[in-house]
Amino acid sequence: VRYATKAILASAQRQEPAETFSSGPQFASTYIVRGDPHSSKYAYGRDANPTWSTLEAAITTLEGAQTLVFASGMAATAAVLHAAIARGSRAIIPAEGYFNVRRIAEDFAVRGIDLVQLPSNRIEGCDFSGVSAVWIETPSNPFLEITDIARVAERVHASGAILVVDNTAATCVGQDAIGLGADVVIASDSKSLCGHSDLILGHAATNSEQIFGALLAHRTLYGAIPGPFEAWLAQRSLATVELRVAKQSANALAIASALAADPRARAVRYPGLHSHERHDVAARQMRYFGPMLTFDLETAAAADAFLNGCKLIKVATSFGGVHTTAERRARWGSDSVSEGLIRLSAGCEDEADILEDVMQALDSAIR
Ligand SMILES: *Cc1c(COP(=O)(O)O)cnc(C)c1O
Numbered sequence: 001v002r003y004a005t006k007a008i009l010a011s012a013q014r015q016e017p018a019e020t021f022s023s024g025p026q027f028a029s030t031y032i033v034r035g036d037p038h039s040s041k042y043a044y045g046r047d048a049n050p051t052w053s054t055l056e057a058a059i060t061t062l063e064g065a066q067t068l069v070f071a072s073g074m075a076a077t078a079a080v081l082h083a084a085i086a087r088g089s090r091a092i093i094p095a096e097g098y099f100n101v102r103r104i105a106e107d108f109a110v111r112g113i114d115l116v117q118l119p120s121n122r123i124e125g126c127d128f129s130g131v132s133a134v135w136i137e138t139p140s141n142p143f144l145e146i147t148d149i150a151r152v153a154e155r156v157h158a159s160g161a162i163l164v165v166d167n168t169a170a171t172c173v174g175q176d177a178i179g180l181g182a183d184v185v186i187a188s189d190s191k192s193l194c195g196h197s198d199l200i201l202g203h204a205a206t207n208s209e210q211i212f213g214a215l216l217a218h219r220t221l222y223g224a225i226p227g228p229f230e231a232w233l234a235q236r237s238l239a240t241v242e243l244r245v246a247k248q249s250a251n252a253l254a255i256a257s258a259l260a261a262d263p264r265a266r267a268v269r270y271p272g273l274h275s276h277e278r279h280d281v282a283a284r285q286m287r288y289f290g291p292m293l294t295f296d297l298e299t300a301a302a303a304d305a306f307l308n309g310c311k312l313i314k315v316a317t318s319f320g321g322v323h324t325t326a327e328r329r330a331r332w333g334s335d336s337v338s339e340g341l342i343r344l345s346a347g348c349e350d351e352a353d354i355l356e357d358v359m360q361a362l363d364s365a366i367r
């Protein structure tokens with residue numbers, strides 16, 4: 001062959017496979033398939049990718065349910081809402097859940113799907129007749145509401161509906177939502193599951209063949225697929241997920257306890273604190289209480305002074321990373337939180353270093 005062909009053939013040359021610990025990302029927009037394209041799982045890059053498959057097999061093991069990965073937590077959310085809720089039917093979503101899920105509800109209303117917002121603490125005892133799906137988020141972001149998954153699951157199933165749990169805050173490591181009765185779990189893996197603040201990804205998991213098929217069809221048609229590189233980074237992150245979640249949870253409890261003992265911080269909220277009104281439920285259903293806690297410094301000025309005073313703790317939104325982060329939540333204008341509320345996500349640093357930073361920042365903000 002001539003030079004241009006030689007270059008193309010050379011660049012596709014493979015070495016014999018070695019037994020590496022990591023399979024690495026596999027990039028493909030298309031695959032070599034002769035004849036009937038349906039004879040192979042891998043024919044076109046939007047339909048399937050071996051790096052997603054590897055990650056999906058891993059998350060399936062951790063979730064205890066068949067998993068599909070999506071481009072983001074919102075992509076997984078949208079897919080579940082589309083796949084699980086029929087036109088003309090009604091579903092319940094939490095009024096203090098993740099704000100973008102509430103925003104999506106407005107969009108669904110336009111198309112004749114009624115997503116009714118109810119406060120988390122009313123969902124458990126609610127009458128589910130005429131409802132096709134119930135969506136809960138526990139712990140909720142950023143209000144840290146706890147919903148009793150097993151109790152809701154029992155009541156939802158008795159009325160013939162399905163239960164969807166947004167398990168982002170706890171992750172499957174911290175809370176076995178499927179085991180507690182969820183029909184579908186969704187999660188933003190941009191948070192604790194991947195945990196390095198370097199990628200956006202989501203997944204949905206279910207043991208219903210019918211819902212799984214609908215989710216797969218939705219992903220293939222609408223194309224909210226992750227890149228193989230993100231999928232591989234996620235795969236790599238999974239090995240340490242329990243180490244990270246355990247350390248974050250221990251650090252979060254230490255910070256929450258220190259703040260609860262300090263009169264300058266008000267309304268300290270963490271599911272692991274006995275003062276949380278649903279600590280008993282959280283303790284029953286969670287293996288780890290997670291990285292997220294909130295406290296109130298009463299004014300925007302005091303909260304901003306605290307954040308400006310932080311040296312180790314970074315001011316950033318989101319949660320679940322290895323670095324401790326914090327922000328004044330009201331700066332987004334999206335949640336009805338007090339102006340001085342700080343949402344903090346505990347990272348994996350040494351506990352004493354973070355506690356020192358929290359206390360010196362408090363000293364610098366409030367004398
Ligand atoms: C972040 C988040 C989402 C959305 O996930 P993305 O990966 O940002 O699209 C959904 N639910 C909860 C509870 C979240 O915190």
